[in-house]
Amino acid sequence: MNTIYDTDVLIIGSEGAGTRAAIAAAKQGASVLIVTKGRIGKSGATLMAAADISVDGASIFDVLGLSVGNSKDSPQIFLEDILRAGKFINNLPLAEKIVEAAPIRVKEMMAWGMKIRGVMQCPGHRYPRGVSTTGREIVRVLNKQLRSVDLTVKEYTFVIDLLTTGNSVIGAIGLDLRTGEFAVFRARAVILATGGGSMLYPIQTGAVELTGDGYAMALRAGARLVDFEMIQFMPLCLIGPLPYRGSYFPFSLVAESVDSLDGWLLNRRGERFMRRWDPELLEKTTRDKLSAAIGYEVKHGRGTPNGGIYLSLAHLPRNILDDFANRTLKLHLKKNWRFEGFDFSFIRDILSRGEALEVGPACHFFVGGIDVDLDCQTSLPGLFAAGEVVGGLHGANRLSGNACMEILVAGEMAGRKAAEYAKQANGSVVDQSQIDEIVTEAQAPLERKGSHTTFMVKKKIQERAWGKVGPIRDGQELEGALASLKELTHEHHQSGLTCKDRVYNPEWIQVLQNRNLLILLEAIIQCALAREESRGVHYRIDWPQQIEKWRCNLVVELTASGLEIYPRNPIE
Numbered sequence: 001m002n003t004i005y006d007t008d009v010l011i012i013g014s015e016g017a018g019t020r021a022a023i024a025a026a027k028q029g030a031s032v033l034i035v036t037k038g039r040i041g042k043s044g045a046t047l048m049a050a051a052d053i054s055v056d057g058a059s060i061f062d063v064l065g066l067s068v069g070n071s072k073d074s075p076q077i078f079l080e081d082i083l084r085a086g087k088f089i090n091n092l093p094l095a096e097k098i099v100e101a102a103p104i105r106v107k108e109m110m111a112w113g114m115k116i117r118g119v120m121q122c123p124g125h126r127y128p129r130g131v132s133t134t135g136r137e138i139v140r141v142l143n144k145q146l147r148s149v150d151l152t153v154k155e156y157t158f159v160i161d162l163l164t165t166g167n168s169v170i171g172a173i174g175l176d177l178r179t180g181e182f183a184v185f186r187a188r189a190v191i192l193a194t195g196g197g198s199m200l201y202p203i204q205t206g207a208v209e210l211t212g213d214g215y216a217m218a219l220r221a222g223a224r225l226v227d228f229e230m231i232q233f234m235p236l237c238l239i240g241p242l243p244y245r246g247s248y249f250p251f252s253l254v255a256e257s258v259d260s261l262d263g264w265l266l267n268r269r270g271e272r273f274m275r276r277w278d279p280e281l282l283e284k285t286t287r288d289k290l291s292a293a294i295g296y297e298v299k300h301g302r303g304t305p306n307g308g309i310y311l312s313l314a315h316l317p318r319n320i321l322d323d324f325a326n327r328t329l330k331l332h333l334k335k336n337w338r339f340e341g342f343d344f345s346f347i348r349d350i351l352s353r354g355e356a357l358e359v360g361p362a363c364h365f366f367v368g369g370i371d372v373d374l375d376c377q378t379s380l381p382g383l384f385a386a387g388e389v390v391g392g393l394h395g396a397n398r399l400s401g402n403a404c405m406e407i408l409v410a411g412e413m414a415g416r417k418a419a420e421y422a423k424q425a426n427g428s429v430v431d432q433s434q435i436d437e438i439v440t441e442a443q444a445p446l447e448r449k450g451s452h453t454t455f456m457v458k459k460k461i462q463e464r465a466w467g468k469v470g471p472i473r474d475g476q477e478l479e480g481a482l483a484s485l486k487e488l489t490h491e492h493h494q495s496g497l498t499c500k501d502r503v504y505n506p507e508w509i510q511v512l513q514n515r516n517l518l519i520l521l522e523a524i525i526q527c528a529l530a531r532e533e534s535r536g537v538h539y540r541i542d543w544p545q546q547i548e549k550w551r552c553n554l555v556v557e558l559t560a561s562g563l564e565i566y567p568r569n570p571i572e
């Protein structure tokens, strides 16, 4: 017998977007239940953010009351920058709404006690707009606020699928990882705030919970995704020394930022290859170009032994490096080279010896995602979505600071609108056969004698993702990758568990996650194959130019015959 929970608004995901939505929904008088795979305030990407939150420069001055604002900037100019970065396939009305509400939401966070460290300017932003704080601070303030409203939180519960009646969403089923039992959540409205899917890739900056479950659940329930080929890679993460592989470090302040040190990226021949990719901005270009350029060098055998590229400051006198770390980097990096509590002084030592660092792209952010309207409602009645799980705002590329802006603004909108929806929704009866079907499929790996291990299947999925839909893509290779998915799916269906325990069984969790990762991989491959051009974060070796006829969104739906991809004009 499964435990049954009843609520007006069910929120899946407990971090930036999820908690902000919960506060808004509870303030509307709705009963709210947050369900999260990890621990509240400790799972997902929000905690890890650096974190800058974008607000247009004029509002930084007028609304936030910070003297570092710039009255030459405006919401309109900010919007233009978002569209330019997104290569004009953004959801314009959604972007307008988010940019407009950003100052109000950030001011509210400041009123709730969020500490600000300053305002920074990142590439692609024509003015300083990054209101700088930390992910820890965002989480701390939201959780403090959460305690002032009445709601329930259920932690360590992996939501497996949504429950539907007709095409409306009326709840979800989760696996309580601590008991191994299933829980049925009956709700009048559901908000997906499950974040991105960076664990699809072997090198990533995100958290272990981020296996893209929200996208997969949404597709299975009948919702649409947009622009799923658009995956952002953080270009300058540590690739070596190996224990630090994938570590996110503020290299944006060494090589990528407008007022950073003049760091050089070199291939194994010592060539400063960015001259070929962006002769004007070189290493200070945007993340998409850096990631594609590095991916290209590595693919053509010009990378470092560990598959990265060299970042060198050897041309600079040592005291410039020290002075810079002491003054300019202080927003993120402490004098003793501690970053987010971790000791990165070995980087200073490597650079001081005149040696180069091995850096390279790591999967950072899912730019595309669930298709929503201006109320954060998906194409399915009763299903809302907010945060990184949503697509549209960023178009083909995201500017720094815009994700934290999105979680606060869209989180609030989704919570408010879901509560309003719940007030007028009739409670629907959940069909027991639907529950039985989901539970039977989820339990199957416990019962079968498998011929493949779940971790090996995960490794193969990640390798395929990195090789075929990483920072650079190629049509022929994409076709091959698509064809080979059949075999990988077969291996997934044959994967068994060496340990049959139901309680916190990592193999069981992995097999359930692999089911979702496989859908993600197929959707990305299909979209990347369909888009025969390069645009934003999507770079095709065989189609290196941006082509006007592709100024459109790619929509993904799951039909009885599989994934269907079709173009749609951008919403203007």
Ligand SMILES: Cc1cc2nc3c(=O)[nH]c(=O)nc-3n(C[C@H](O)[C@H](O)[C@H](O)COP(=O)(O)OP(=O)(O)OC[C@H]3O[C@@H](n4cnc5c(N)ncnc54)[C@H](O)[C@@H]3O)c2cc1C
Pocket (backbone or CB within 6 Å): 012, 013, 014, 015, 016, 017, 018, 035, 036, 037, 038, 039, 043, 044, 045, 046, 047, 048, 049, 050, 051, 052, 053, 054, 157, 158, 159, 160, 193, 194, 195, 196, 205, 206, 207, 209, 210, 211, 213, 214, 248, 364, 365, 386, 387, 388, 389, 400, 401, 402, 403, 404, 405, 407
């Ligand atoms: C290292 C790093 C630095 C960043 N820095 C910045 C920055 O400076 N500025 C900026 O704008 N953006 C930044 N970003 C991006 C930004 O932090 C994220 O996009 C944003 O925080 C996502 O918030 P979210 O609430 O949508 O999802 P997350 O914070 O990722 O939370 C997802 C939640 O969903 C839960 N969940 C997932 N699947 C399930 C499931 N099946 N069942 C139940 N629960 C589930 C997770 O447990 C978690 O609670 C950064 C990202 C990273 C990784």
